[in-house]
Amino acid sequence: MKKVLVSGASIGGPVLAYWLGRHGFDVTVVERAPAPRKGGQAVDIRGAALTVVERMGLLERIRELRTSMRGMSMVDADGNELMRSEEETLSGGRFDSPDIEIMRDDLNRVLLGASTARYLYGDSIATLGEDGEVTFDSGRHDRYDHVIGADGLHSNVRRLAFGPEQQFLHHLGTYVSIYTAENFLGLDHWQTWFNAGEAGGALFSDRDPAEMRVNLGFRSGVLDYDYRDVEQQKRLIQEHCAGVWEADRLLEAMWKADDFYFDSMAQVKMERWTKGRVALVGDAGYCASPLSGQGTSLALVGAYVLAEELGAGGADAHDRYEARMRPFVAANQALAHENPGQGAAPESVQRAANSITLA
Numbered sequence: 003m004k005k006v007l008v009s010g011a012s013i014g015g016p017v018l019a020y021w022l023g024r025h026g027f028d029v030t031v032v033e034r035a036p037a038p039r040k041g042g043q044a045v046d047i048r049g050a051a052l053t054v055v056e057r058m059g060l061l062e063r064i065r066e067l068r069t070s071m072r073g074m075s076m077v078d079a080d081g082n083e084l085m086r087s088e089e090e091t092l093s094g095g096r097f098d099s100p101d102i103e104i105m106r107d108d109l110n111r112v113l114l115g116a117s118t119a120r121y122l123y124g125d126s127i128a129t130l131g132e133d134g135e136v137t138f139d140s141g142r143h144d145r146y147d148h149v150i151g152a153d154g155l156h157s158n159v160r161r162l163a164f165g166p167e168q169q170f171l172h173h174l175g176t177y178v179s180i181y182t183a184e185n186f187l188g189l190d191h192w193q194t195w196f197n198a199g200e201a202g203g204a205l206f207s208d209r210d211p212a213e214m215r216v217n218l219g220f221r222s223g224v225l226d227y228d229y230r231d232v233e234q235q236k237r238l239i240q241e242h243c244a245g246v247w248e249a250d251r252l253l254e255a256m257w258k259a260d261d262f263y264f265d266s267m268a269q270v271k272m273e274r275w276t277k278g279r280v281a282l283v284g285d286a287g288y289c290a291s292p293l294s295g296q297g298t299s300l301a302l303v304g305a306y307v308l309a310e311e312l313g314a315g316g317a318d319a320h321d322r323y324e325a326r327m328r329p330f331v332a333a334n335q336a337l338a339h340e341n342p343g344q345g346a347a348p349e350s351v352q353r354a355a356n357s358i359t360l361a
Contacts, residue, residue, distance in 0.1 A: 003026065003027065003028045004026075004027050004028065004147040004148070005027070005028045005029075005030070005144075005145070005146045005147050005148075006018075006022055006027045006028065006029045006030070006146060006147065006148045006149075006150065006312075007030050007031075007032065007127075007136060007144075007146040007148070007149045007150070008022075008029060008030070008031045008032070008119075008150045008152055009031075009032050009033075009126070009127055009149070009150070009151050009152060009153040009157075009158060009159045010031070010033060010151065010152035010153035010154060010157075010284075010286070011031050011032075011033035011035075011038065011110075011114065011121060011123070012039065012106075012110055012152070012154065012301075013045075013106075013109065013110065013113065013152075013284065013298055013301040013302065013305075014152035014283040014284035014285075014286075014301035014302070014304060014305045015031050015033070015152040015153075015305075016031070016110070016113035016114050016116070016117045016119075017054065017058070017113060017301070017302055017305035017306065017309075018150060018152055018283060018305040018308065018309055019031050019117040019118075019119035020058060020113070020116050020117045020119075021058075021305065021306055021309030021310070021313075022119075022309045022312065022313070023117065023118055023119060024309075024313075025309060025310075025312065025313030026313070027148075027312070027313075029117075029119040029120065030119065030120045030121075030122060030144075030146075031117075031119050031120070031121045031122065032122045032125050032126060032127065032138065033121065033122065033123050033124075033125075034124070034125070034126040034153075034158075035123060035124070036123055036124040037123055037124075038107075038110060038111065038114060038123075039107065039110070039261075040107050040261050041106075041107060041180065041181065041182055041215075041259075041261025041262075041263065042105065042106030042107050042110075042180060042261075042263065043093075043105075043106055043180045043215065043217065043292070044069055044093050044094065044103050044104065044105055044106070044206070044215070045103070045104060045105075045106050045109060045297070045298040046093075046094060046095070046101055046102070046103050046295055046296070046298060046299065047064065047101065047102045047103075047104065047109075047298060047299060047302065048101045048102075048295075048296070048299050048351070048352070048355035049299065049352065049354075049355025049356040049357075050299070050303050050330075050355065050356060050358050050359075050360055051298065051299035051302040051303050051355070052100065052101075052102070053360050054302045054303055054305075054306045054360070055302065057306075058116055059116070060112055060113070060116055063112055064102055064104060064109065064112055065102060067104055067105075067108045067109075067112065068102045068103055068104050069094060069103045069104060069105065069191075069206075069208045070191055070208060070209070071091050071094065071097075071103075071191050071192065071193060071206070071208065072088060072190070072191045072192055073086060073087050073088035073089070073090075073091065073192060073193075074086065074087055074090070074091040074092060074192065074193035074194070074195065075087075075192070075193070075194050075195070076194075076195045076196065077194060077195070077196050077247060078196070078247075079196070079198050079245075079246070079247055080247070081196075081247055081248070091103075091193050092193065092195060092204070093193065093204070093206070095295075095348060095351070096348065099348075101355075105208065105215075106298075109298070122138075124140075125138050125139055125140045125142070126138065126139045126158060127139075127149075127158055127159065127162065129162070130149060130159070130162040130163060130280070132278050132279070133145065133279075134146045134147060134148075134149060134279045136149065146279070147279065148279055148280075148281065148312060149163075149279055149280050149281075150280070150281050150282070150283060150308070151163070151280065151281070151282045151283065151286040151287070152282075152283045152284055152286060152301070152305065153286050154284075154285045154286060154289075155171070155265060155266075155268060155270065155285045155286075155289050156229050156265075157282065157285070157286035157287075159280060159282065159286065160270075160282055160286050160287070163277050163278075163280040164272070164277060170270050170271060170272050171266075171268045171269075171270060172268060172269045172270075172271055173223075173224050173266055173267075173268050174266070174267040174268055174269065174291055174293060174338060175221055175222070175223070175267070176219055176220070176221050176222070176266070176267040176293075177219055177220055177221075177222055177225065177238065177242075177264065177265070177266050177267070178217060178218075178219035178264070178265065178266075178267060178292065179216075179217065179218050179219060179235065179236075179239050179256070179262065179263060179264040180215060180216065180217050180262075180263050181215070181216055181255070181256055181259035181261055181262040181263065182213055182214070182215055182216070182259055182261050183213070183214055183215075183216050183252065183255035183256070183258075183259065184212065184213065184214075184255060185207050185210075185211060185212055185213055185214040186251055186255075187205065187214070187248070189205060189206065189207035189214050190207060190211065191207065191208060192206065192207060193205070193206040194206070196246060196247040197246070198245045198246045198247065199245065200220050200221045200222070200242070201218070201219070201220040201221075201242050201243045201245060201246050202218075202219065202220075202246060203216065203217045203218040203219060203243070203246060203252075204216075204217040205217070205252075216252055216255065216256070218239050218243045218246065218252065218256070219243075219267075220239075220242035220243055222242070224266075225238065225266075229264075229265065232262055232264070235262070235264035236256055236257060236262060236264075238264070239253070239256060239264065240253055240256075267291045267292060267293055267338075268289065268291055269288075269289055269290060269291050269335055269338065270285065270286070270287060270288055270289040271288070271335075272287060272288070274324065275287035275288065275323075275324060275327075276320035276321075276323065276324060281308055281320060281323065283301065283304045283305050283308055284297070284300055284301030284304055284305070285297060285300075285301065287304070288300060288304070288327075288331040288335065290331070290334045290335045290337065290338055291338050293337070293338035294334055294335060294337040294338040294346070295337065295346070295351060296334040296337060296351070296354060296355065299334070299355060300330070300331065300334055303327075303330065303358060303360070304327055304331075306360065307323055307326050307327055307358075307360075308323045310361070311323045311326075326358065327358070329357060329358070330354075330357050330358035333353070333354040333357040334354045334355075334357075336354070337350060337351060337354055
């Protein structure tokens with residue numbers, strides 16, 4: 003039985019683990035975080051990605067956990083309402099769409115429950131040899147037939163196998179944070195969007211009336227910061243978002259949040275996502291950025307296609323994976339550039355979401 007090591011246990015990793023297990027591989031998933039990560043933004047499952055979760059037998063459960071927004075509004079710097087809609091939201095699109103919007107941590111929990119792989123939390127890959135020999139930060143070592151990076155924008159596997167991330171990341175001019183806060187505005191299944199010059203954000207409350215998720219972000223050129231230094235990242239948000247609506251209370255809540263996440267809006271572009279025994283999936287290989295609205299769908303579909311090709315075997319399995327995914331990735335990455343600041347047109351999003359056929 004061939005052994006596979008997957009790095010990353012968010013979205014692509016558990017899906018890979020599920021399908022590789024179905025194809026008869028012995029799968030281990032290693033995750034740097036000490037436990038499944040909580041928090042995160044609302045994510046979308048569209049087009050071919052819906053087929054993937056349906057084939058996993060998870061579609062109905064995911065539908066049960068979808069967000070249930072009643073609508074959205076936009077306000078000015080003083081909180082005065084500029085517009086509202088009860089037909090769609092900026093994050094999830096039209097309510098009559100077949101697409102599913104779900105909180106990232108809810109989706110992660112469902113995907114983890116479907117996989118029978120071995121999960122190693124609180125560890126990471128330290129060295130990676132061409133022969134599949136892996137040493138871990140914990141001191142463990144083992145050899146694998148395949149090593150797959152599903153470990154996000156700042157992929158450790160990509161760095162070890164392909165080189166420093168600076169040659170692959172393309173900054174899109176925006177930084178964004180998300181965290182959970184007390185719902186001091188009393189939002190009820192609602193989104194509120196706001197901006198103030200170069201900064202802005204969104205607030206949304208769904209199933210738990212006591213909580214809301216906060217997005218705060220700002221436009222900027224490339225910043226030099228440590229993507230693992232949460233305190234430094236919070237200081238950046240404090241500095242750049244001090245003038246937004248409800249800034250005092252939102253920033254006070256930020257400093258208390260234990261699920262704070264911050265990163266740049268960026269895309270990953272590479273000539274190859276595979277090298278020797280190594281392959282990349284999702285944001286690690288072809289991040290489209292949240293501006294595309296398709297990062298989760300890319301991870302779901304990419305994991306399914308890679309597992310399918312590895313399961314079919316042959317020396318050209320990686321080449322087949324690349325050939326099938328390239329047009330799909332290109333179509334979805336283009337969404338982030340179609341209408342800067344406003345988002346791609348719904349018809350463009352649907353066209354990109356369905357631009358791959360799953361056998």
